[in-house]
Amino acid sequence: MEWIGPVDTGISAMRRGDLGINLQEVANSASKFGLRGVVHALREELRSQQIGVTVINPDNVGTPEVLADLAADNLLSAEAIPLTDLLSILDCILSLSRATCLKEIGVPAMLGKGD
Numbered sequence: 001m002e003w004i005g006p007v008d009t010g011i012s013a014m015r016r017g018d019l020g021i022n023l024q025e026v027a028n029s030a031s032k033f034g035l036r037g038v039v040h041a042l043r044e045e046l047r048s049q050q051i052g053v054t055v056i057n058p059d060n061v062g063t064p065e066v067l068a069d070l071a072a073d074n075l076l077s078a079e080a081i082p083l084t085d086l087l088s089i090l091d092c093i094l095s096l097s098r099a100t101c102l103k104e105i106g107v108p109a110m111l112g113k114g115d
Contacts, residue, residue, distance in 0.1 A: 036104075045102070052101035054093050059109040063088055078111040 036055065043053040060066050062080035070079055086107070093102055 003023055044102070046110060047101075050098040052093075052096070052104045055104045056086070056107065057105065058107040059112040076111055079109050080112070081107055081109050 039053055039055050046053060058081050060070070062082050063065040068082050068091075070076070089105060089107065096102070
């Protein structure tokens with residue numbers, strides 16, 4: 001097997017629960033900060049191997065299920081992030097050199113609720 005070097009890791013978490021988002025999401029807020037703690041510890045553990053760990057915090061992602069839910073609530077599909085945009089973000093993270101680590105990325109939908 002050929003060694004291809006370290007691979008970056010991306011972890012996704014919803015934007016609900018972020019500070020400044022005007023939604024009553026107590027459980028999401030608690031789990032969000034727990035996830036950030038785990039990711040920080042993992043990032044520090046893997047730093048010597050030059051493996052980056054990035055948290056991606058997207059709003060609703062435009063999967064068929066989410067788009068159907070939005071349509072059922074008479075909301076616009078623009079309230080969700082296109083899945084292709086999220087995949088482009090992942091491609092960007094994976095294309096960075098070993099000298100760079102993106103710690104956290106917030107990805108709000110332009111017409112979504114929150115900030």
